[in-house]
Amino acid sequence: MKSEVFYCNGLRFSCVRCSLCCRYESGFVFLSEDDLFVLADALIMKADEFVAAYCRWIPSEDGYNEELSLKEIPTGSDNFDCVFWKDGCSVYDSRPIQCRNFPFWDFVLKDEGAWNRTAAGCPGMGKGELHPFSEIQARLNERREHPVIKRIKTWTSNSS
Template sequence: MDDVKMCEHKDVQGDTQPWYKEGLRFECQRCGRCCRGEPGVVWVHKREIENIAAFFGITQQAFAKNYLRTINDRCSLIEYSNGDCIMYDNGCKIYDVRPCQCRTFPFWKSTLENRSEWEKLKKTCPGVGKGKVHTMKEIEENVKIYEGRFG
């Protein structure tokens, strides 16, 4: 019987499947809970700086001067003293061009570690469990994108 249970979690090649193999529901509710309240960093890279500056119609230098801070030779969006992201004002001002870190949330290794981490996230993120089902492939692509930038 234990042998049967072990096989239930393996695909045809014998690889263990993640707990989210059937996919996960998520749709950003644009509530801003992940953008406000807790101190943190939102890393931005050269291409993202270019895209956001163009979105605002300003130079990259003007964008950097007004919206970025440097932490250990990396750029992060400024946050206010209360922890709110500078880009949050009753909604994300740059949602269509938001940084990779924001676009890939909540599909980060830390939130996908196990089902209980995902369930914990439901308490603070109203988008978890709602909307379309993201396939395992989509989820893992997001993890790779995020890990490639920040891992």
């Protein structure tokens, strides 16, 4: 219910394009089916070619599945830029839901503490444009309506 969430009066956020969330640290950029087709179209590739070139499968928390994420480019011992970061997002108009909707993710909106911890690494959070509750809910719903692509985990002879 609206009155029960800490963001009932909206939240301030304006991206300052610092690229901190696209670069340096390792992380996952998960793709929905729509994300995959939009990105593949933008690069004039077939979906399977795009997956082979730009994606990796990440084991999911349940241990039985894997989820599709963009790759990173390790450019140094502790620098893991997104595969599409080239002096900014090179696929900005086609960027995935996860990127478009940051910081309005379930995980970040779990409670005020989670929001504040995430804000410590993002200079755009807590200031700038006021995003109303209705918009935040719409962004959360977009993620729920476009789940991340999953497949059953592929076991190798070395898997335990």
